[in-house]
Amino acid sequence: MRLHGKRLLGIYHRLLDRYGRQHWWPAETPFEVMVGAVLTQNTAWSNVEKAIANLKAAGMLERDSMLLMPRQALAEAIHPAGYFNVKAKRLHSLCRFLQRHPGLERLDSEPLRSRLLSVHGIGPETADDILLYAFNRPVFVVDAYTRRLFSRVGIIDPDIGYEQLRQGFEKALGADVPLFNEYHALIVVHGKSVCRPRALCEACVLDRHCLQSGVIRRQ
DNA sequence: ACCCAGGGTCATA
């Protein structure tokens, strides 16, 4: 099942008309983007905001100061974001990686991506968040919302692999950083408010595009 | 009380 650019752009414009520009990523620095990307793994953003505020207040929202902080103190600061022991370790891995790789931003996207993936705690989605929103690379971020929305619309197999799906979008849309930035943000906003796991899809602007909306409503 | 959230790693078969 191939993805078509025109179809994807049609959906994009419906979302944009409905929700407006999102101005992502909600962070002030590339480092803050990376930290947020780790903290939001399987976690509601509202919880991440509290953790980030704690880090800011403690002066820890910077590579070297975060690295100097003991693991347990870091875990305490990010407590509201959940999985705090796991994530404290992952944040330290990220910091050590950044320290080991000065001039990281000069790498091409492919080698940069494989470097990121080699870091403990950075998987495909987190790596792509970082590539797109911290390094402005034309990488389409795939997450649970993306898979749910487009499988409900009926243009992908819900079990399609991450890599296949990502490259499908990138080939269909062409490398376009501002588009990828806005599109992913819109997918998330739409997913949080309307395209939920058991939603009835009543307020869905994709109504006519969405196969499942009718199916779910008829239940 | 239950479900879910802007995933990833590790052990097991």
Next chain:
DNA sequence: TATGACCATGGG
């Protein structure tokens, strides 16, 4: 390679 357990908080 493919599942399953595990990590943990907070809002609806």
